[in-house]
Amino acid sequence: MVDTPAWDIAPPVFELDGVDVWAHGPAGRTDMLVGVDWTVREGERWALLGHNGAGKSTILALAGALRFPGNGAVTVLGKRLGKVDVREVRAQVGAVNAALRVPEYLTVTDYVLTGASGTVQPLYGKYGPAEHARAAELIALLGLERLARREIAVCSQGERGRARIARALMPDPRLLLLDEPANALDLPSREELLEAIDSLTREYPRLTLVIVTHHLEELPTAVSHALLLRRGATVAAGPVREVMTDANLSECFGIPLTVRAEDGRWAARLRRPGREVA
């Protein structure tokens, strides 16, 4: 066997080393993450899968430098949380959460431009030709060209979702976190969004992506790796084809599942005894 040369290994972008996270509430202590080790390297596109309450959002909060671990070490873009100014880290991480409100009165272009200043309101004096050109490029990449001058108020949920991603990409982040990007989208909107994410990864092959979802059907073909969580602990992590097995997914979601891959897209359904698919 030939060893992989060191220069072939992409640098880590996000690392968890023995991470525990917990919280204390009226009902006592809740363990949110338990002994999680995870390394995400530049250009990898990870699916982060798990049942409700598995700890997915907690991991995204660590990756976005929005919270600290109780035990263990978290390193984002080479910076160890707790030892650096988190604002420096946050500026290089794009986070997209479908639950966040988008200002309705802005046009798609103005909304995307606000990503350059990291503000809710546009700061027009701060946007020069470079920012306008980048906004136009991202709007085209996310398939929103026709809507560039349209107000967000009249955009569909799918269009808003793609605008959120374009906005998050304005500062040219090295790590992009997508929290349930296809949540509540109808089928055409979901497919447009997944196509847009695939185009994005072709255009920016060094961009590192983490996509959180409960549904395998909501994963774009670009996904290269998967981390499966159950009750805050890792079930499996690694290249998507090795990890997304019936056994691992069944353990992850706590029900017997049959998993299929077709043209890079994934689907899962309940395995019924005596009705196994050949």
Ligand SMILES: Nc1ncnc2c1ncn2[C@@H]1O[C@H](COP(=O)(O)OP(=O)(O)OP(=O)(O)O)[C@@H](O)[C@H]1O
């Ligand atoms: N502030 C808190 N205090 C106590 N428990 C919390 C707190 N925040 C989250 N939790 C609990 O930690 C666990 C992990 O939550 P997290 O939001 O990371 O899960 P998730 O996988 O993102 O879930 P979902 O798919 O429902 O969004 C859950 O059991 C949740 O109830």
